[in-house]
Amino acid sequence: MAIPKQRIRLSEPVTRENLPKSFEPQGFEQQLYSFWKESGCFDAADENAQGQRAFSIVIPPPNVTGVLHMGHALTNTIQDILTRWHRMMGDNTLWLPGTDHAGIATQAQVEKQIAKEGKGPTGRPLTRHDLGREKFLERTWAWKEEHATHIQNQLRRLGSSLDWKRERFTMDEGFSSAVREVFVQLYNDKLIYRGERIINWCTRCQTALSDLEVVPTDRKGFLWHIQYAVVNDDGSPVVDPATGAPAKLTIATTRPETLLGDTAVAVHPADERYTAFHGKKAKLPLLGRLVPVITDEYVAMDFGTGALKVTPAHDFNDYDLGKKHDLPFVQVMGKDGKIGAAGGPFSGMKFSEARESMLQQLKESGELVKTEDHQNKVGLCQRCDQVAEPIISKQWFVKIQPLADPAIAAVREGKITFSPKMHEKVYFEWMENIRDWCISRQLWWGHQIPAWHCSSCQGITVARQAPSRCHECSARASALKQDEDVLDTWFSSGLWPFGTLGWPANTRALDTFYPTSILETGSDILFFWVARMIMMGLHFMDEVPFKKVYLHAMVRDEKGEKMSKSKGNVIDPLVLIDKHGADPLRFTLAAMAGQGRDIKLAEDRVEGYRAFCNKIWNAVKFFHLQWEEAQGGPIKEPDGGAEKWLLARKGELAPANAWILSRLQEMTTRVDKGFSNFELNESAQAIYEFAWGELCDWFIEFSKLPLRQGGEARMETLITLHYALEKLLTVAHPIMPFVTEELWQTLPWKRPANTPARNQKGELPVETLMFQSWPRPEAKFRNTEAEQTFGAMKGLIEAIRNFRGENNISPKVEFAVKYTATNRAVEQFVRSIENDVKALA
């Protein structure tokens, strides 16, 4: 592009000859990233320097399933802004990178890939079973390597100042040992147990799912009314007292096929329609099996017929009823999605086939008395959109209540704060009604459960390493077989804040950076991830994993729809970065990162902020032109720096200079406040308004006179301009790291960095904007008088211009002089530039 490749980077000041005409991000972004990274600018120290604070964020590890989307761009932009800001404030700053193995999601991707590759022995597409566990895992690791690299590149293109030396993966060796440690400890604490309970089962993924992994979805369905005969214990018909005929009881169901597993019919105890049937039996149609009629207040009298068929093995509510009334659990559906032996004549059929067949027969026998339309919810597998079936299965669970209680308390006591605040309420609601967490998955990709089953005593040995003996019966290792299941992917990511810092070893990094300062992530994984990190962190570290939780809104497309591959409305951040540069994208995301609202990304906003980058670019170019050309050679930097020089003359500065310095101060304060309050849009707006609306539109226009005039006035204006630009670049750097660094490097009077960047050897400070000290929001240059004067000036000029219909810049100034108003402040100001204008004439 515009910059020759051989240009010497970052050692020799750029002059206007090699400063490109306009903002061309492709020419410098990647070079700058390499420069920062290789100079060790991103690296945190294990221990704080004297008087230094630590600031740490762990990245929400992206799934290695594929590429980063706009939501990742948003979260990583926000995190990078906070990270860079703290680094400039002199903190020992760590932003720790890594990726998540994403069990089921990744496995599904690799399976899809395999299926495309050919047919197995039965003529069906290849499955993981054709490869075998070992081969399949090899394939998945290869996939992981490939995609992790891609994700790293995307994060780099975005400018993320991550400490890559500390990069982690949820299945790397150290992390795996942390996972085993946690499992063993929880098991020993009796907080992990294995039990046969009702769980969600995906018949396609062939695995158990947690409650969270099932997405309730509206489906159009029917409510079928089916008649059961009411009989006595011996099977003889009960006579309906009302009609004198054999009594019938009609139930309403959306899933008639589960009738095969019914073990009761429930009615409300106060429902007078059914009082006569209490304690009797109902005869299941088609099967003829007798089940008790029970009463429970759970039953809603006004829904359906007020009579509820109870299938404890295939419905969560019925399961609870079954437990309460000690009913048998008849499992009719197998993990393969077909009716099992208990289904009698229907065994071997798929659910849907069984339903059709049963309805047909019930219709013929007259037992199906009514069919109504009904909107109901079905749970779909989060990964594959298949209906998740509740079945009873032996799985591993975390007993969650003892972990949830301290996690609730920590937020109540303010040890962790949520932003926006409203999420706290949502958090409490969920945590207070939490169910035990099913953590075993019948997958291959993941942390295999560190439990060994003994073939000799059937006992279970849970251990950190493969045991040499059964802990129950001392059988030899040959009798032991490791549990084949793996852990829910969120089990391991729950350990992320301390697992990544070296736990269970007691590392210095852990001392320095735990608890982390901030967790920034999407509100959609509040329960999946945030809540579990809080529980795990408190249990294993005795301390919260982070002090603040920032939850950003979801990124949607222009129409407000969730971006998803299937809808084809995904905007790849890399495409936008290639087109417009990383800084415009980052600025856009920051400007739209207001709280509590979904973000609809429109590309024209990015284009607008690209123009903004160009504007700043040209403001700096303007400075270079003036600085070089105006006096035939560089002016020397004032002793002690521009700031000191300007402060010393604070009272006598030309009004335009005093004004822009005052505005600069105001802007700096606003930016700082925005970052502090997590209102990044405020910071972005302050920068935008100052740079374009004040510095470029007014100050630079006015500076042209004194700059052309020469002498003291030019000197003062040039120093002011340099100072304002340098400070602007500094405060804008967290949001727009690339363009600000690139331009800052060209400034002639760079101040030495306050914190030397470390290279790999811990030496060689490099000159970079990344370590410029963050301007403290002090009122050094606040100047109310100058603001008023200039404000009146602007108003006057605008009024004159309107009156005369003039629109050029120099008349702007001339009119101001000619039409001097009576306002004394304006008079004073105008007099100060009157001479300049005369000199020009």
Place this chain on the structure above:
RNA sequence: UGGCUCGUAGCUCAGUGGGAGAGCACUACCUUGACACGGUAGGGGUCCCCGGUUCAAUCCCGGGCGAGCCAACCA
């Protein structure tokens, strides 16, 4: 069913108890020495609707309508 968020210009969005705003799009003029990724001027809005509090409401309160999200045991 409950909870939450939102409703501001054609589009995407800021914002505030007293003047209605930005970007993009649109109209006219301007290639002036930083920038046409620019400049100047301009058109365009019942700030969802109805009540209330207030000297004053787009903003605060109540109700409604609409959009979306989250959590749910009504089969």
